[in-house]
Structure formats: C-alpha cells, structure tokens
Amino acid sequence: MKQLRILVAYGSKHGATAGIAREIGRTSRQDGFDVAVAPAAEVRDVADFDAVVLGSSLYAGHWHHDALRCAHDHAEALARRPVWLFSSGPLDSSAEQHDIPPVHAAATQTRHLHARGHVTFGGSVTAETPGWIAHGLVKHGKGGDFRSPEHIQRWAHEIGDELRSPDRA
Numbered sequence: 001m002k003q004l005r006i007l008v009a010y011g012s013k014h015g016a017t018a019g020i021a022r023e024i025g026r027t028s029r030q031d032g033f034d035v036a037v038a039p040a041a042e043v044r045d046v047a048d049f050d051a052v053v054l055g056s057s058l059y060a061g062h063w064h065h066d067a068l069r070c071a072h073d074h075a076e077a078l079a080r081r082p083v084w085l086f087s088s089g090p091l092d093s094s095a096e097q098h099d100i101p102p103v104h105a106a107a108t109q110t111r112h113l114h115a116r117g118h119v120t121f122g123g124s125v126t127a128e129t130p131g132w133i134a135h136g137l138v139k140h141g142k143g144g145d146f147r148s149p150e151h152i153q154r155w156a157h158e159i160g161d162e163l164r165s166p167d168r169a
C-alpha cells in the first residue's frame with residue numbers, strides 16, 4: 001500500500017509551536033507515514049501531500065500571520081484534502097483538562113478548509129523567550145512549558161487512525 005504523505009506546517013514566533021509540529025511529525029512517522037515538517041512561510045505547494053496539519057501560536061487571541069497566509073494562499077488545494085488545525089497556547093494546564101475552542105481566525109479557517117478537527121495545545125514561555133511581556137510573565141511566575149507530549153501524541157495518533165480508516169473520504 002502507498003505510504004501516505006503528511007505535511008505539518010506551523011506559524012511560530014519563538015519556537016514553541018515549531019516544537020509541537022516536530023512532535024506531531026515524530027509521532028506520525030512512528031505510525032508509518034511519510035512526514036514533512038516545515039514553517040508555514042516556506043510552504044510553496046501542498047499538491048504532493050495526502051493530508052496537511054497546520055498550526056499556529058496565539059498572540060492576543062490571534063493566529064500567526066504565516067499560518068493565516070498559508071491557509072489563505074493554499075485554500076483551494078487544502079479544501080480538497082484532509083486538513084487538521086491546531087493552536088498553541090494557554091500558559092497553564094487548561095488545554096489538557098478540557099477542549100479549548102478555536103479563536104475566531106482558527107474557527108474561520110476550520111470552516112473554510114473543511115478541516116477535520118482543531119485542537120488547542122498548551123504553550124510555552126520561558127526565561128529564554130525574548131520580549132518584555134514574556135520576561136514579565138516569567139518574572140511573575142506565569143511562564144512555563146505547558147506543552148504536553150502525551151496530548152500532542154494522542155492527537156497525532158487520532159489523525160493517523162482517521163487517515164487509515166477505510167471510509168476516509
């Protein structure tokens with residue numbers, strides 16, 4: 001049987017979302033898929049891929065420009081293949097405790113691209129994250145790495161199960 005190809009693209013300002021994308025990529029590879037992980041700004045064509053996962057970090061309730069641009073530029077091709085979206089994320093354990101609904105832009109893209117699903121993962125701001133707001137958060141004990149590998153792996157396995165399901169449309 002042909003090995004299905006998955007593209008995991010991401011918009012990330014400081015690297016936390018890139019880490020989530022890499023974890024999805026690792027998991028899907030272990031599940032037997034051929035996976036490419038790439039910054040959303042570097043995506044030129046999605047034609048070579050059977051499925052696409054597109055993720056973005058959240059800043060002030062907004063999706064990253066590169067992720068939005070990628071969704072917009074490849075909208076037609078994306079809508080013709082299975083797509084999943086993710087956002088990252090809250091600086092607490094809320095994303096692990098319950099489903100966090102997509103922000104407006106992610107909800108809009110979910111509809112436009114007929115995405116199979118959207119998930120919000122916890123995010124990460126640490127002492128290494130540049131910027132005075134990040135430094136302030138860390139200084140006041142509100143930073144931390146809230147990305148859960150288990151949560152990410154679980155979701156990636158679900159995508160794999162769905163792609164392998166015999167009634168995949």
Ligand SMILES: Cc1cc2nc3c(=O)[nH]c(=O)nc-3n(C[C@H](O)[C@H](O)[C@H](O)COP(=O)(O)O)c2cc1C
Pocket residue numbers: 011012013014015016017018057058059060061062088089090091122123124125131133134
């Ligand atoms: C200035 C600032 C604004 C943020 N705004 C939000 C937000 O609106 N919603 C949210 O869930 N997380 C928010 N976060 C947390 C980031 O989304 C989280 O740290 C994310 O993992 C960063 O990803 P990146 O390193 O890929 O850019 C914010 C963080 C900073 C520093």
